[in-house]
Amino acid sequence: MEIPVRDHLDALLLAVLAWGPAHGYAAIDELRRRSGDAFDLPEGTVYPALHRLERAGLLASRWTSADGRRRRVYRLTRKGRGALARERREWAGFAEAVEAVLLA
């Protein structure tokens, strides 16, 4: 199953990071795991989205060190939580409307 995930990538990343701070690789891994491998997008395209969300103030990030490796860890900000709540409401409304038509 191929799902056009790009239009929803920002919301999906916010949702993944709502579970806790993570670096890019872990966030992508979690996204793939939770979607049951349905979201298979070029992994490199996730980083521009992370940077964009950070610039918008929805995420914050900092360098950490683990196993002798420097990593950029992202976390959801307060503004990001608000944005995620809005995205969830909008998605629920959209899904409900589609189901009402599609599955009627």
Add this chain to the structure above:
Amino acid sequence: MIESYLAELAPLLPLRGRGRRRILAEVEDHLRESASALGSEREAIRRFGAPEVVAARFSEAGAVQATRWALVALALAGAGFAAAGLVSENTLPPAPWAEGETPSQLSWKLDAALAGFLVAFAAGVAGILLRRRLRAALAAVGLGAAALAAAAMVGAVEELERASLYRDLGVAGAYSPGEAALVATWACTLALLALAPAGLALKRTLRAAAGRARPG
């Protein structure tokens, strides 16, 4: 193989200096972790995506940001233009001709500068309203920047011609050469302030569009 990938990606990125180093460090960390999990650098790179596609997404994200900066720059340039108009109004002595009898070589320039300012203002408002649609917002900002830059240049020429005419007519209080240079410098600054960020936003959008043609 990872080093080659990073070397290919680096010049395609829209950022320089610290911003570029940060991206490359994150990409390298990702690729090494992925290669370690998959047992193959080639597969890790395949999953990450072609350098052109990744760089295009960064350009796209940068284009959104640059368009916002361009909107702010347009607003500042617009405020600078309005301030210049007010200063001019209070600096030059009253016109030595009756209202409605402004020499035609000045009146059309005044009208053109005012029209350019109004177009820039309308385009700025449109840019704010369309800010979620990158191409439309960028078109509005580009139009606004061009209109404001033209208005600033035409307005400055009008101002300097007016001062010259005042001098010829022996009206006291016309601009000194130093003040005239200040007017010209201010006009060029406003034009640059409006055009440069709009140009940067356009450049990033074009780079993103070039990469978007590739799958991913």
